[in-house]
Amino acid sequence: MRHAKTDVLEPGKLWWNWFGEHYFVPANTVLPRSEEDVRQAVLAAARLGLPVRSSGRGHANTAAVPTPGVHIDFRAFNEVLSVDRELMRVTVQPGISVGELSRYLRTQGMSLNNQGDIDTQSVCGAIMTATHGAGITLPCMSMQMIAARIVTADGSLLDLSAEADGELFKAFRASIGMFGVVVSITLQAVASYNLLKRSWNADIEDCLGGLHQRLQDNRTFWFFWLPRRESADLFVLPSGVPNLASRDHDICHMRSYNAVPVDQAVPEPEPGSQFDHSSVIFPNLYEPNFREIEYAVPFEDFEATFDEVRHLFLDKHKDFTFPVECRPVKADDSYLSAYAERDGYALSVSGPMEPPTWAMLRDVDAIFDRHGGRPHWGKHHFMTPARLEKLYPRYDAFKKMRRELDPAGMFLNDHLRALFA
Numbered sequence: 001m002r003h004a005k006t007d008v009l010e011p012g013k014l015w016w017n018w019f020g021e022h023y024f025v026p027a028n029t030v031l032p033r034s035e036e037d038v039r040q041a042v043l044a045a046a047r048l049g050l051p052v053r054s055s056g057r058g059h060a061n062t063a064a065v066p067t068p069g070v071h072i073d074f075r076a077f078n079e080v081l082s083v084d085r086e087l088m089r090v091t092v093q094p095g096i097s098v099g100e101l102s103r104y105l106r107t108q109g110m111s112l113n114n115q116g117d118i119d120t121q122s123v124c125g126a127i128m129t130a131t132h133g134a135g136i137t138l139p140c141m142s143m144q145m146i147a148a149r150i151v152t153a154d155g156s157l158l159d160l161s162a163e164a165d166g167e168l169f170k171a172f173r174a175s176i177g178m179f180g181v182v183v184s185i186t187l188q189a190v191a192s193y194n195l196l197k198r199s200w201n202a203d204i205e206d207c208l209g210g211l212h213q214r215l216q217d218n219r220t221f222w223f224f225w226l227p228r229r230e231s232a233d234l235f236v237l238p239s240g241v242p243n244l245a246s247r248d249h250d251i252c253h254m255r256s257y258n259a260v261p262v263d264q265a266v267p268e269p270e271p272g273s274q275f276d277h278s279s280v281i282f283p284n285l286y287e288p289n290f291r292e293i294e295y296a297v298p299f300e301d302f303e304a305t306f307d308e309v310r311h312l313f314l315d316k317h318k319d320f321t322f323p324v325e326c327r328p329v330k331a332d333d334s335y336l337s338a339y340a341e342r343d344g345y346a347l348s349v350s351g352p353m354e355p356p357t358w359a360m361l362r363d364v365d366a367i368f369d370r371h372g373g374r375p376h377w378g379k380h381h382f383m384t385p386a387r388l389e390k391l392y393p394r395y396d397a398f399k400k401m402r403r404e405l406d407p408a409g410m411f412l413n414d415h416l417r418a419l420f421a
């Protein structure tokens, strides 16, 4: 592999993802300071015949980032570029973290409509992988993007917007960085809101019995199923929340979040409740101690799918103790998000970072496959082109658009080429 030193191409530096599961030394590393740096990097890569992959904060646990070519690291390309307080729109550099943006929006009287359960990933990484929170009325974060600017394979700048680019923008929304290198993103924010969060534990029968009512009654309702007594410790779930459970395993840790306008009085604190700005309530803390797959099944298939996963853990994989996280997400019109054209229920299953976890995840994958589960693009999965063909009505249309924008496959790596060439 050729190494080059130009103004923007530095010798390749070791990069590893948050989990430490993927690491690589590319031919060249780029730490851009401007759009022009990114353009020059893509032009230099084209001259040298090198592929290009970008990273935000490295929280994806697929091999979506590694490249033998040019790696553009956006960690420090994280400014707010402009804000329109009237239309509640904000334009940012792609490497800004969800938390940095969310806290900035608070200073401007705004919030993100929804976030995932950490806020340390980049806005671009979250959007490119269809990262989501929970709530039957809340779509994934790719839907908060209303415009973006990318550097395409020929080194030109392309402005894309939901309004002007219709189908192309829908395909771009969750495109895992395959259409080009994103240099700015405009998001639609909403008026600032506080969240009242309630957490409690109860038996699984209670959780499932009241599921549909709780989904209707709360902006956000989600739960972790805890197969064993020690499960809660593994995901740092809080202790000291109200405990309505009759046993110490096969129970659920449930959470609801409801929005309260910022000018409304602070409610009386109750056990297990927290009240603060959305930017404070959404994020949780995790340790990189797990290997995870997460697929979204059609909303109406959730209970049957969950039942099979639960019995797999209770009857066969009795040594696995990590919680199973279950979150509903509203349908969207993107080509490749797990929620494309259907409401979904995301089930996340994890095990320790040890070889036997793969066999357990394979068994879970077989259940998800039977129920039409679609993967989260930032988490492990076992997809093949044949499966994608069945799962995504616009899979072929996506590939066609990708090839038109990037005929030489500059923005692919081995992981993505196998699925989207």
Ligand SMILES: Cc1cc2nc3c(=O)[nH]c(=O)nc-3n(C[C@H](O)[C@H](O)[C@H](O)COP(=O)(O)OP(=O)(O)OC[C@H]3O[C@@H](n4cnc5c(N)ncnc54)[C@H](O)[C@@H]3O)c2cc1C
Pocket (backbone or CB within 6 Å): 018, 053, 054, 055, 056, 057, 058, 059, 060, 061, 064, 065, 074, 094, 095, 115, 116, 117, 118, 120, 121, 122, 123, 124, 125, 126, 128, 129, 130, 131, 132, 133, 176, 177, 178, 180, 181, 182, 183, 286, 287, 376, 377, 378, 379
């Ligand atoms: C502890 C933890 C908690 C999580 N919680 C949630 C959750 O609640 N909900 C959920 O849905 N997901 C969750 N995730 C998954 C996470 O949101 C995704 O993996 C997300 O992609 C991570 O963003 P990142 O900036 O770290 O991305 P990276 O891993 O750096 O990149 C992700 C993808 O975006 C592409 N990309 C990044 N920047 C650019 C750019 N400028 N141009 C083109 N492409 C780019 C990369 O090439 C890659 O394909 C969690 C992950 C972890 C580790």
